[in-house]
Amino acid sequence: MSRKRSPKRFLAQLVRDTARTLTPPTEPEAFLHAVCDTLSPQLDRPVRLKFVAFPPELDVSGVTFAKDDEYIVVVEDRAPGAHKFVIAGHEIGHIYYQTLDVHYPAGLPTAARRLLSQAEEDIPWERVAAMATRSPAAATAEAEWEAEECGLRLAAKFAKVVGPSAAPGRTTQDTLTDRLSSSLGNAGGL
Template sequence: MSPTRSPKRFLARLVRDTARTLEPPTRPEAFLHALCATLSPRLDRPVRLRFLAFPPGLDVSGITLAKDDEYIVVVEKRAADAHKFVIAGHEIGHIHYGTLDVHYDVGLPAAARRLLDRSDEDIPWDRVVALATRSPAASAADAEWEAEECGLRLAAKFHKVVGPYAATGRRFSQDTLTDRLSSSLGNIGGP
């Protein structure tokens, strides 16, 4: 996948191709799993997605391990559904732009197996986070901005693919938006 491609076009095509494989309504986590399945054949290795509870005090809510034979994307399972789209999109952005380090020492296979196959409590988080480093070839600030743009663009599609109007294909109208905001605010000064 060429990192020079626009994240907007990349994600629009990926979301469109994924949505075609699903029957609405779709749960957010199911959509993200399907998104990774759609992405996998376009890459040099498959993308596995896992939702886990990250330990308290950990400063990240998503990580990606780039193994020689697969990418492992891990997203905080307690995050709000729309935020899961941001997190997963951010990690997919790192994959898209190639800002992941794929050279690990012998400790990765054991840590990756534990990450994928064990309960949250048995995961060696310090080891996993240390392994989820970004490529030294990429500027850290630039890599994070590019990845975050992918996360935000994917999150912008949340309501279209898993929201209440995904099954009907309808779009939000100004009246619908006004009604929802009014309802959320308890009809304060609204219609």
């Protein structure tokens, strides 16, 4: 995947490729899972998406764990649908720009690696998410802005397809692709 593509072009292609795999109407979480499935072959490892209720005291709503064999994007389950797009898009932005060290300056914590090595049904996701604290000194403004731009663009473009303005039952695959392409072609904003 080329880092030189702008987030707008990167997301435009990702959305077009994802839309081709869906049968409308699509629920927000299903759409985000499909985005990760579409993105995975473009990367050095697959992207898995989890929705988890983060501990209330945690000051983050999303985190990406870069394991040797996969990326795990964890998103706050209690966030509203549109905000889930922002969170997931932000984390995808960190993967795209290869700024995961913003989250883990020294690599994936040993305790997180140990917890994530368990069987899927045994992983204490709340504990794993609680390890997602970041050092303010480790986060660069540029890396956070790039990731946030991806999140905001993802939310703005996808909400019309899977959000309240989507017309369940009346959208076809062709109109879904046309709406996404038209929306992503709008240079007027996020």
